[in-house]
Amino acid sequence: RQGVVVITGASSGLGLAAAKALAETGKWHVVMACRDFLKASKAAKAAGMADGSYTVMHLDLASLDSVRQFVDAFRRAEMPLDVLVCNAAIYRPTARKPTFTADGVEMSVGVNHLGHFLLARLLLEDLQKSDYPSRRLVIVGSITGNDNTLAGNVPPKANLGDLRGLAGGLTGASGSAMIDGDESFDGAKAYKDSKVCNMLTMQEFHRRYHEDTGITFSSLYPGCIATTGLFREHIPLFRTLFPPFQKFVTKGFVSEAESGKRLAQVVGEPSLTKSGVYWSWNKDSASFENQLSQEASDPEKARKVWELSEKLVGLA
Ligand code: NDP
Numbered sequence: 001r002q003g004v005v006v007i008t009g010a011s012s013g014l015g016l017a018a019a020k021a022l023a024e025t026g027k028w029h030v031v032m033a034c035r036d037f038l039k040a041s042k043a044a045k046a047a048g049m050a051d052g053s054y055t056v057m058h059l060d061l062a063s064l065d066s067v068r069q070f071v072d073a074f075r076r077a078e079m080p081l082d083v084l085v086c087n088a089a090i091y092r093p094t095a096r097k098p099t100f101t102a103d104g105v106e107m108s109v110g111v112n113h114l115g116h117f118l119l120a121r122l123l124l125e126d127l128q129k130s131d132y133p134s135r136r137l138v139i140v141g142s143i144t145g146n147d148n149t150l151a152g153n154v155p156p157k158a159n160l161g162d163l164r165g166l167a168g169g170l171t172g173a174s175g176s177a178m179i180d181g182d183e184s185f186d187g188a189k190a191y192k193d194s195k196v197c198n199m200l201t202m203q204e205f206h207r208r209y210h211e212d213t214g215i216t217f218s219s220l221y222p223g224c225i226a227t228t229g230l231f232r233e234h235i236p237l238f239r240t241l242f243p244p245f246q247k248f249v250t251k252g253f254v255s256e257a258e259s260g261k262r263l264a265q266v267v268g269e270p271s272l273t274k275s276g277v278y279w280s281w282n283k284d285s286a287s288f289e290n291q292l293s294q295e296a297s298d299p300e301k302a303r304k305v306w307e308l309s310e311k312l313v314g315l316a
Contacts, residue, residue, distance in 0.1 A: 003132055004079045005267055006031040006123070008059060008116065009088025011040035013228030014140065016047060017260025018085070022267060023053035031079070033059035033070060035088075055079075061088055061115030063102035064313055071122045082132035083267050084123050086116040086139040086198070091230045093238075095187030098170075098177035105312065106170040106177040108187065112194035117201055118313040124205075128213050134273055138266050139202045141219040141278060142195035145296035151224065151252060152293065158192035160301060166308050187233075199278060199292060200302040201309075206276035207299070218272070220279040221290065222262050223254030251283065258285070 005022060009015040010032035022028040032054055034040035040056045057073055060066040074081070089112045092099070101110035120137055127135045146152045160166070161180025168175035177185050179193045199219050206217040226243040234242070246253035254262075265287060266272055266279055272287065280290035295301065310316035 002026075003028045003082040003268065004031065005029070005083040005085060006033050006074070006081060007085040007087055008033045008061065008119070010034055011036060011043045013230060013256060014222055014225055014259050014263055015085070015087040016043050017256045018087070018263035018267065019044070019054060019260075020047045020049055021257075021260045021264040023049050025264075025268075026053075028053075028268065029079070030054040031074070032056045033088075035060040035062075059119075060102075061111045061119070062107065064115070064118055065102065067115055067118045068122070071119070074123075075126070080130045080132065081123055081126035082130045083136045083138065084120060084127060085263065085267060086120060086137075087263070088112075088116075089140070089191070089194075089230065091191045091233065092187035093191070093231075093234050095190075095233070096185060098172045098185045098187075098190070100172065104169075104171055106172060106185075106190060108190040109166070109170055109179060109194045109197065112191070113197035113201070114309060114313055116198070117309045118315070120201070120205070121310075121313075121315060124209065124213075124215075127215055134216060134268075134270070135214070136216040136218065136267065136273075137202075137205060138263070139198045139217075139219050140263070141199045141202070141221055142192070143221050143224070144192040144195050145199045145219075145278065145292045146221065146280070146290055147293040151250060156186055156189040156192070158189065158196045158295065160193055160196060160295065160305070163301070163304055163308060166305070166312075169312060196296045197305055197309075199296045200298070200305050202278075203276055203297065203299070204302040204306045207302075210275040216273050216275045218266055218275065218277050218279060220262065220266050222259040223281060224250070224252040225254055225256055225259045227256060254281075262287070
């Protein structure tokens with residue numbers, strides 16, 4: 001049978017390109033889990049995705065209620081779940097003041113990490129029920145996890161500190177909106193911190209569930225896709241100069257179509273079944289197992305992030 005893959009944030013950029021690449025193989029039915037239903041439907045049509053090869057379902061990761069409603073709606077649709085891709089993200093690089101989710105949590109960590117954490121925890125049960133030969137949970141990471149590269153070292157660097165801000169709920173009001181508890185808000189760092197949480201979560205899933213369930217847990221750095229909507233809140237000059245800079249100076253630039261193929265590989269390639277891996281691609285576009293930074297591979301930190309996140313999303 002066809003595999004069923006749920007991709008969050010499939011209305012643009014990497015998620016849309018991967019949805020298209022997977023649907024085109026005819027081997028996958030893609031559930032596009034998106035906050036803007038109309039935008040996602042239009043994007044799928046404009047990308048040339050065939051009717052019947054995808055289903056758009058509403059999911060706003062900035063609301064834990066919406067995450068739970070998505071899980072209910074998905075189950076009512078009576079589709080199996082073979083692969084879940086946590087891809088959606090929000091990036092607020094110039095923000096000096098936090099904004100908040102419906103649950104009152106700082107937006108970058110709330111959407112990128114906590115919304116996905118709840119979604120993945122709830123849908124693990126569905127992945128376990130699937131009879132598909134290779135079931136996978138993919139959490140999209142970022143270069144901020146590998147400090148063996150120039151881009152992974154650009155300030156402000158991710159640093160979760162002792163997690164005191166996360167423990168305080170990232171409310172901003174009575175405490176900090178930053179995971180490390182810093183009083184001042186930095187939108188670029190909040191995004192990087194959230195991506196470190198994504199990578200720690202993937203590894204903690206692997207440690208807790210891979211052996212018992214056989215599910216493959218993986219993350220990836222898809223390359224610098226300098227043209228996506230992720231940079232929509234950046235200053236105009238940055239948005240003009242960033243793509244050529246990545247193309248000609250760092251040479252890390254990757255097109256949306258190419259990045260979509262990379263993510264599609266992590267979803268379906270028979271050779272990429274190893275669990276607990278952070279995939280990257282070299283300049284010839286061959287995949288390899290990349291090393292994560294010390295913080296992004298710290299098992300003790302992963303356990304603490306897991307336990308604090310459980311409390312914040314109401315699982316503990
Ligand atoms: P885009 O901005 O193009 O796509 C992000 C997607 O997330 C959009 O579909 C957006 O929806 C969705 N989204 C945002 N907020 C929410 C929410 N509250 N609920 C549900 N969906 C939401 O960015 P990219 O394609 O570049 O990013 C995709 C992934 O790739 C992210 O995880 C990012 O961290 C990662 N990444 C990107 C890199 C790059 O260079 N671009 C590099 C490394 C990693 P909407 O269309 O409605 O805005």
